[in-house]
Amino acid sequence: MNNSTNSDAQREVGNSLWRDAFLRMRKNRLALVSFWLVVLMLAFCFVVAWFCPNPDKIDLDNKFSGPSASHLLGTDQLGRDIFSRTLFGGQISLLVGFVATTVAIGIGIVVGAASGYAGGRTDAIIMRSVDTLFAIPFLVVVIVLQVVIAEWTKNASGWIVENWDWDKKLTSRIANIIPLFIALGLFGWLTLARIVRAQVLSLKEQEFVEAAKALGYTRMRILFRHIIPNTLGPTVVYATLTVPGFIMYEATLSYLGLGVEAPNSSWGILIRDGANFLETEPQLLIIPGLFFSLTLLALNFLGDGLRDALDPKASKD
Amino acid sequence: MLRFIANRFLQGIIVLIALYTITFFLIKAMPGDPFTGEKNIAEETKELMREKYGLNDSVFTQYFLYLKNVFTEGSLGISTSKAHSVNEMIGQSFPVSCVLGITALLIAIAVGVPLGVASAVRQNSWIDYSSMAWAMIGICVPAFTVGPILQIFLAMKLPLFNVAGWSSPRDVVLPAITLGLVTTAYIARLTRSGMLEILSQDYIRTAHAKGLPISRVVMKHALRGGLLPAVAYIGPAFAALISGSFIVETIFQVPGMGQHFVNATKARDPFLLQGVVLFFGLLIVIMNLAADILTGLLNPRVRLTQE
Numbered sequence: 278m279n280n281s282t283n284s285d286a287q288r289e290v291g292n293s294l295w296r297d298a299f300l301r302m303r304k305n306r307l308a309l310v311s312f313w314l315v316v317l318m319l320a321f322c323f324v325v326a327w328f329c330p331n332p333d334k335i336d337l338d339n340k341f342s343g344p345s346a347s348h349l350l351g352t353d354q355l356g357r358d359i360f361s362r363t364l365f366g367g368q369i370s371l372l373v374g375f376v377a378t379t380v381a382i383g384i385g386i387v388v389g390a391a392s393g394y395a396g397g398r399t400d401a402i403i404m405r406s407v408d409t410l411f412a413i414p415f416l417v418v419v420i421v422l423q424v425v426i427a428e429w430t431k432n433a434s435g436w437i438v439e440n441w442d443w444d445k446k447l448t449s450r451i452a453n454i455i456p457l458f459i460a461l462g463l464f465g466w467l468t469l470a471r472i473v474r475a476q477v478l479s480l481k482e483q484e485f486v487e488a489a490k491a492l493g494y495t496r497m498r499i500l501f502r503h504i505i506p507n508t509l510g511p512t513v514v515y516a517t518l519t520v521p522g523f524i525m526y527e528a529t530l531s532y533l534g535l536g537v538e539a540p541n542s543s544w545g546i547l548i549r550d551g552a553n554f555l556e557t558e559p560q561l562l563i564i565p566g567l568f569f570s571l572t573l574l575a576l577n578f579l580g581d582g583l584r585d586a587l588d589p590k591a592s593k594d
Numbered sequence: 595m596l597r598f599i600a601n602r603f604l605q606g607i608i609v610l611i612a613l614y615t616i617t618f619f620l621i622k623a624m625p626g627d628p629f630t631g632e633k634n635i636a637e638e639t640k641e642l643m644r645e646k647y648g649l650n651d652s653v654f655t656q657y658f659l660y661l662k663n664v665f666t667e668g669s670l671g672i673s674t675s676k677a678h679s680v681n682e683m684i685g686q687s688f689p690v691s692c693v694l695g696i697t698a699l700l701i702a703i704a705v706g707v708p709l710g711v712a713s714a715v716r717q718n719s720w721i722d723y724s725s726m727a728w729a730m731i732g733i734c735v736p737a738f739t740v741g742p743i744l745q746i747f748l749a750m751k752l753p754l755f756n757v758a759g760w761s762s763p764r765d766v767v768l769p770a771i772t773l774g775l776v777t778t779a780y781i782a783r784l785t786r787s788g789m790l791e792i793l794s795q796d797y798i799r800t801a802h803a804k805g806l807p808i809s810r811v812v813m814k815h816a817l818r819g820g821l822l823p824a825v826a827y828i829g830p831a832f833a834a835l836i837s838g839s840f841i842v843e844t845i846f847q848v849p850g851m852g853q854h855f856v857n858a859t860k861a862r863d864p865f866l867l868q869g870v871v872l873f874f875g876l877l878i879v880i881m882n883l884a885a886d887i888l889t890g891l892l893n894p895r896v897r898l899t900q901e
Contacts, residue, residue, distance in 0.1 A: 410612070413875065413878075414871070417855065418616060418617065418871075421859065425620050425624055525736060529736070533840060535859065548739055552845075566735070577730060
């Protein structure tokens with residue numbers, strides 16, 4: 278396998294891992310549709326949303342109105358635009374999913390690679406700790422951790438507003454979602470650490486690593502430039518499958534009133550609020566629920582497709 | 595086998611101590627104590643309460659005192675918000691969560707295993723595609739969407755069940771379906787991939803070649819190995835069903851353990867929170883141990899390589 282990180286060099290080789298994967302992926306229609314659905318969802322939530330009516334504008338004369346030119350999908354119990362609320366809620370949900378996954382991936386790669394590359398006693402200690410953390414009830418600890426960090430960021434945001442003169446509303450909005458990034462990311466890296474470690478264990482015995490050693494490269498350089506880039510395949514697959522999981526956790530926490538708080542909103546909050554009017558105004562739950570479930574479906578199918586494309590051996594089942 | 599079990603048992607104890615340590619210091623890191631928010635209580639009373647609950651001792655004294663109480667008396671402390679013994683509160687709510695969890699798990703096994711087996715035996719047929727599509731939808735639609743929809747259709751429009759509450763045996767049905775949905779989906783997927791792997795083995799081909807009917811090949815030869823991934827998942831899944839049902843308990847107002855956990859978090863009730871978390875942890879450790887032993891019995895290779 279080509280161990281260069283330079284994309285031009287990879288293109289010359291012609292049949293790199295990524296090109297192979299791309300060719301296989303193109304045949305998987307479900308994964309392709311899912312990919313474009315995810316892109317579309319991101320475009321809607323992060324671009325189209327800014328051209329929609331203000332999601333927080335209350336209009337009590339116009340509540341529960343049906344779809345119209347000014348409100349594409351109608352309005353909610355306070356006369357707020359449902360479409361724009363769903364898109365802005367999606368911003369937070371997707372942001373939490375992607376950022377928390379990035380945090381988890383970062384920790385997982387570093388711990389897994391260090392453990393696998395160091396080997397010996399370091400490896401044994403790290404992997405025992407990972408085993409132990411694995412058996413701990415994830416959601417329970419995340420909830421307690423989230424409450425603790427939320428309190429810290431609340432204090433920190435107050436300090437920032439006072440001393441640095443930041444916008445109070447914006448700061449508290451940001452301070453409200455940061456704990457979710459940290460709490461989910463801090464516990465979500467365990468599986469990835471195991472995957473990366475297993476990869477590193479087999480990679481470090483291969484010839485190209487020996488060649489790099491013979492060239493006199495430092496251990497750090499070999500690890501970061503030659504070994505870690507080769508673990509990216511499984512990492513990308515795992516990341517794609519983690520994002521929907523984290524979006525679900527965020528919705529669960531927010532549903533319980535322990536995650537995102539007003540004025541922020543997320544799909545979890547919209548679904549919770551919508552459930553109160555389900556009997557008479559079902560669209561309040563169904564619209565955000567549909568966006569939420571479609572995104573999760575697309576991400577899961579995309580992850581499955583990527584796994585099949587990157588690891589043809591596993592694609593038989 | 596005995597060494598294997600002893601090994602796993604020891605690991606379970608380490609997990610519990612780690613869990614206790616992590617949650618203890620997290621709870622200590624929560625700002626304020628359970629009485630700071632109470633405006634109706636005089637400052638002297640609060641001080642007396644803190645003294646009574648031992649909240650004025652040094653952190654390390656508290657850490658070891660609680661541990662000592664757990665080991666010597668089996669006492670998980672007293673709830674500061676409800677003024678009840680945590681053991682009693684768990685004792686009352688655990689059976690409820692247990693009934694709900696077991697029903698959900700039974701539904702999940704009864705639906706998930708046949709779906710998975712059928713998908714594997716008829717791979718790439720419409721049965722396979724439709725049941726895997728259903729499984730994926732089950733994973734992606736959250737309980738807080740399914741729950742209210744079930745309430746509307748099966749309790750309000752068609753008055754088959756009560757909307758919420760926990761008074762008659764029928765009340766277990768809707769929450770159990772909602773709770774079991776994700777587990778059903780995972781069991782179906784795991785059974786399918788496990789069965790596919792086994793069905794491609796040589797000894798299955800031999801069984802076919804001997805002229806055995808498909809039903810017999812599947813039931814007698816493939817099922818034992820094919821169910822392994824699902825069995826390994828069921829132990830932890832059961833613990834997760836019991837400890838992770840706060841959403842379903844909230845929607846259907848079921849008086850289980852989930853509500854204690856959520857309330858304790860919101861009320862900063864240190865002993866209730868600690869007690870419930872430790873109890874969840876114990877449950878998970880026991881279930882993992884049971885799953886390991888069961889896997890070891892079904893597959894001797896696992897137990898030999900891990901001894």
